[in-house]
Amino acid sequence: MMQEGLDDGPDFLSEEDRGPRAVNVDLQTDATLQVDISDALSERDKVKFTVHTKSTLPNFKQNEFSVVRQHEEFIWLHDSFVENEEYAGYIIPPAPPRPDFDASREKLQKLGEGEGSMTKEEFTKMKQELEAEYLAIFKKTVAMHEVFLCRVAAHPVLRKDMNFHVFLEYNQDLSVRGKNKREKMEDFFKNVVKSADGVLVAGVKDVDDFFEHEKTFLLEYHNRVKDASSKSDRMIRSHKSVADDINRIASTLYTLGTQDSTDVCKFFLKVSELFEKTRKIEARVAADEDLKLADLLKYYLRESQAAKDLLYRRGRALVDYENANKALDKARAKNKDVLQAETSQQVCCQKFEKISESAKQELIDFKTRRVAAFRKNLVELAELELKHAKGNLQLLQSCVGVLKGDT
Amino acid sequence: MAAEMEPPPLGDAGQTDFREIEDGEGFFVSTVTTIESPEPSSPDPPSMPAEGISTNGPKQEDISLDDDPEDLFAEATEEVSLDSPEREPILSDGPSPAITPVTPTAMLTPRMGLGTAEMFERALDEIEEDDSGDTFDMHIAVSDPEKVGDGMNAYMGYKVTTKTSMTIFSKNETTVRRRFSDFLGLHSKLASKYLHIGYIVPPAPEKSIVGMTKVKVGKEDLSSAEFVEKRRSALERYLMRTVKHPILLKDPDVMMFLESSELPRAVSTQALSGAGILRMVNKAADAVNKMTIKMNESDAWFEEKHQQFENLDLQLRKLHASVECLVCHRKELSVNTASFAKSAAMLGNSEDHTALSRALSQLAEVEEKIDQLHQDQAYADFYLFSELLGDYVRLITAVKGVFDHRMKTWSKWQDTQLLLQKKREAESKLQFANKPDKLQQAQDEIKELEGKVQQGEKDFELISKTIRKEVSRFEKERVKDFKVVIIQYLESLVQTQQQLIKYWEAFLPEAKAIA
Numbered sequence: 030m031m032q033e034g035l036d037d038g039p040d041f042l043s044e045e046d047r048g049p050r051a052v053n054v055d056l057q058t059d060a061t062l063q064v065d066i067s068d069a070l071s072e073r074d075k076v077k078f079t080v081h082t083k084s085t086l087p088n089f090k091q092n093e094f095s096v097v098r099q100h101e102e103f104i105w106l107h108d109s110f111v112e113n114e115e116y117a118g119y120i121i122p123p124a125p126p127r128p129d130f131d132a133s134r135e136k137l138q139k140l141g142e143g144e145g146s147m148t149k150e151e152f153t154k155m156k157q158e159l160e161a162e163y164l165a166i167f168k169k170t171v172a173m174h175e176v177f178l179c180r181v182a183a184h185p186v187l188r189k190d191m192n193f194h195v196f197l198e199y200n201q202d203l204s205v206r207g208k209n210k211r212e213k214m215e216d217f218f219k220n221v222v223k224s225a226d227g228v229l230v231a232g233v234k235d236v237d238d239f240f241e242h243e244k245t246f247l248l249e250y251h252n253r254v255k256d257a258s259s260k261s262d263r264m265i266r267s268h269k270s271v272a273d274d275i276n277r278i279a280s281t282l283y284t285l286g287t288q289d290s291t292d293v294c295k296f297f298l299k300v301s302e303l304f305e306k307t308r309k310i311e312a313r314v315a316a317d318e319d320l321k322l323a324d325l326l327k328y329y330l331r332e333s334q335a336a337k338d339l340l341y342r343r344g345r346a347l348v349d350y351e352n353a354n355k356a357l358d359k360a361r362a363k364n365k366d367v368l369q370a371e372t373s374q375q376v377c378c379q380k381f382e383k384i385s386e387s388a389k390q391e392l393i394d395f396k397t398r399r400v401a402a403f404r405k406n407l408v409e410l411a412e413l414e415l416k417h418a419k420g421n422l423q424l425l426q427s428c429v430g431v432l433k434g435d436t
Numbered sequence: 437m438a439a440e441m442e443p444p445p446l447g448d449a450g451q452t453d454f455r456e457i458e459d460g461e462g463f464f465v466s467t468v469t470t471i472e473s474p475e476p477s478s479p480d481p482p483s484m485p486a487e488g489i490s491t492n493g494p495k496q497e498d499i500s501l502d503d504d505p506e507d508l509f510a511e512a513t514e515e516v517s518l519d520s521p522e523r524e525p526i527l528s529d530g531p532s533p534a535i536t537p538v539t540p541t542a543m544l545t546p547r548m549g550l551g552t553a554e555m556f557e558r559a560l561d562e563i564e565e566d567d568s569g570d571t572f573d574m575h576i577a578v579s580d581p582e583k584v585g586d587g588m589n590a591y592m593g594y595k596v597t598t599k600t601s602m603t604i605f606s607k608n609e610t611t612v613r614r615r616f617s618d619f620l621g622l623h624s625k626l627a628s629k630y631l632h633i634g635y636i637v638p639p640a641p642e643k644s645i646v647g648m649t650k651v652k653v654g655k656e657d658l659s660s661a662e663f664v665e666k667r668r669s670a671l672e673r674y675l676m677r678t679v680k681h682p683i684l685l686k687d688p689d690v691m692m693f694l695e696s697s698e699l700p701r702a703v704s705t706q707a708l709s710g711a712g713i714l715r716m717v718n719k720a721a722d723a724v725n726k727m728t729i730k731m732n733e734s735d736a737w738f739e740e741k742h743q744q745f746e747n748l749d750l751q752l753r754k755l756h757a758s759v760e761c762l763v764c765h766r767k768e769l770s771v772n773t774a775s776f777a778k779s780a781a782m783l784g785n786s787e788d789h790t791a792l793s794r795a796l797s798q799l800a801e802v803e804e805k806i807d808q809l810h811q812d813q814a815y816a817d818f819y820l821f822s823e824l825l826g827d828y829v830r831l832i833t834a835v836k837g838v839f840d841h842r843m844k845t846w847s848k849w850q851d852t853q854l855l856l857q858k859k860r861e862a863e864s865k866l867q868f869a870n871k872p873d874k875l876q877q878a879q880d881e882i883k884e885l886e887g888k889v890q891q892g893e894k895d896f897e898l899i900s901k902t903i904r905k906e907v908s909r910f911e912k913e914r915v916k917d918f919k920v921v922i923i924q925y926l927e928s929l930v931q932t933q934q935q936l937i938k939y940w941e942a943f944l945p946e947a948k949a950i951a
Contacts, residue, residue, distance in 0.1 A: 260776040267769035274762035281755040404950040411944040422933040
């Protein structure tokens with residue numbers, strides 16, 4: 030029951046949320062192509078994003094238009110980039126994670142079941158809390174889908190991609206179904222092969238210092254970001270638990286205050302009021318940490334993986350190139366199929382050099398973006414923590430002042 | 437005198453007349469930080485501080501006035517505030533190790549600022565109003581837990597130091613060694629003497645088979661150290677509450693407990709002893725009786741109070757459970773923050789952009805300091821808030837017990853009256869039966885019963901009167917306790933936020949410096 034109420038809810042995005050949201054990536058918006066998610070609707074099983082485009086490019090029929098897309102269509106677009114050989118030399122912007130409201134739904138359900146065991150005030154309070162949580166998750170998934178599109182739009186080559194234009198403009202359903210079982214199995218095997226291959230390729234020492242360094246760096250960095258991401262998640266969850274506890278304490282103190290006939294009732298009521306406010310702040314601290322720290326780490330986990338994939342593709346091309354060289358030498362020695370071997374070698378060489386050239390720039394850009402994003406988020410994190418701590422402090426001090434005046 | 441102590445206390449020496457403060461402080465004398473960090477620098481690694489101070493043990497060593505703000509701060513989260521200053525004036529004799537640490541508070545005061553000072557003054561005024569006659573001037577400290585013996589027969593011995601200027605005590609300062617069963621024995625004696633006539637006897641801390649077994653077995657880990665500290669603190673609060681009661685204070689058993697060097701072993705407190713079993717049987721019988729007694733409550737006051745205490749009990753238990761949850765989650769938060777800090781440090785190490793790498797390392801440091809903050813706050817949550825609630829849940833059980841005794845007294849009185857009536861009927865019958873011997877006997881019995889009925893009525897009136905007084909005293913204490921503790925707890929929260937602000941303010945320029 031409760032779930033339905035939320036799922037078929039109206040537009041969750043408030044005015045302030047519109048406009049380009051560069052949550053994790055520092056992007057320059059370019060007037061020739063601006064993409065954002067102007068609206069989103071959550072239905073039982075899926076989220077419908079309204080993708081809004083403003084463009085002066087001639088490719089599009091209009092200057093401004095919107096289409097409705099679902100998560101699977103974003104994945105389709107991402108996968109089409111990955112499978113395109115032309116883009117082998119670029120860091121493919123990581124796909125947004127699937128919208129996951131399961132945990133939130135579960136909590137709402139549990140709340141519904143436990144309705145009888147708590148007072149009306151407690152129930153209303155908890156319901157509001159869970160609705161706020163649901164809203165936060167919702168906003169996050171919208172932001173992540175938007176960041177993906179913005180990254181594509183900002184990339185000098187990817188923004189010209191045909192599929193991307195279709196995605197933006199074609200106002201019918203793209204008929205992209207999710208992968209069926211067989212396709213998922215194929216993917217699984219592909220990944221296994223890729224990992225094995227990846228190990229082989231990684232083992233090849235690169236002559237180029239830059240790439241050798243990048244390989245070592247990315248491998249370690251990716252693992253550490255993964256660890257930091259999961260630890261930050263746990264820390265933030267604990268923080269939320271603490272806020273919830275303070276909430277319960279506030280309720281009980283209120284009851285105590287109303288029941289008590291002695292002097293101390295004023296204390297209970299005042300402190301209950303105080304805790305109501307401070308716990309809201311604590312919850313905001315957890316939410317901000319989630320946004321500025323956890324999301325940042327999660328995003329760079331995905332991007333560092335995409336960068337690793339690029340290095341893998343380059344490595345693969347290098348191996349192919351070297352193999353082609355060997356084949357050419359063999360052919361020349363045997364004086365058989367020399368022309369064929371020569372062309373093959375040329376192709377491999379070009380491919381490898383093309384990838385190397387763009388890869389270098391991509392990796393440099395990656396670093397620039399990463400540093401900028403971390404700087405922005407760490408600064409904002411510190412500022413928000415300060416803001417909240419000062420808010421808390423003020424509330425606490427004023428309450429202490431009042432209570433001491435009372436004794 | 438102050439000067440003799442090391443290090444010399446700062447400004448708060450000016451705060452005289454603190455002896456009255458005991459009323460407020462008894463409960464949180466614990467060394468919150470002691471248990472948590474068995475630092476190498478501490479004098480007694482395994483359990484407790486060498487000094488008999490219930491407050492800052494090992495940490496004390498670390499404290500130098502200016503150097504280590506974090507340590508000082510950590511101290512500050514403990515409600516040490518009330519203790520140390522008041523010890524000063526009480527000392528009539530020279531300084532003894534037990535009373536040394538005026539230090540922590542001395543250092544704390546400049547930190548806590550005027551707020552604490554004002555609070556002392558106010559608590560003072562309040563207390564002075566309450567006392568009539570001989571001002572309550574007494575302080576008891578329980579310290580130095582030491583394991584005596586080995587294996588399953590081992591037990592923890594505690595040092596009990598009493599400092600007072602009251603004349604009923606033979607000495608100004610006494611120190612004795614007691615074990616846990618001695619405390620239980622004291623309570624058991626007091627309960628048997630005073631509960632049934634309506635005095636609210638503070639309950640002793642609970643036994644804990646699990647906790648004690650760990651200690652006996654010699655498991656010297658964090659949890660058994662915590663257990664010992666928790667118990668030590670509870671014992672101290674128990675004694676302070678007991679002596680604050682004007683009647684109990686003068687009881688010879690209490691005096692003997694505090695003063696005599698040897699105490700007969702209280703065997704009857706053991707769970708499986710004969711007395712223990714008898715207690716259990718009595719408890720069951722009582723429960724049954726309570727259900728069957730239907731009292732005609734003629735006094736609305738009692739009805740009202742009974743209901744109030746029922747409500748209070750319910751809410752306090754609920755609150756206690758929530759606060760225990762909070763303590764648990766905050767400890768978890770501390771652990772997870774520490775873990776994240778390490779992870780962030782690793783990330784900083786692998787980051788190849790120098791400025792960002794440095795910033796990430798700084799973030800890791802900040803988070804590490806914050807995890808310590810959370811830990812300290814969790815201890816404040818526990819020792820200030822949670823333990824107070826636990827104490828009151830148990831106290832209210834005692835209060836309810838006293839109400840039950842009144843019911844029993846009433847019931848006894850009624851029963852005697854019924855018996856008298858029956859005998860009178862029997863006597864009138866005998867009047868016509870012409871049996872002079874039996875008649876005389878009946879008349880004698882009637883006279884006796886009349887006396888008993890009178891006594892029963894008097895007892896009932898007395899217990900009712902006593903309970904009224906006791907409840908009034910109890911409520912006053914409760915109000916005072918809660919007020920003081922709530923303020924202290926809020927101040928611990930204030931400290932935490934202030935430190936948070938400091939840490940993040942230090943980090944912000946580092947983050948901005950990333951280029």
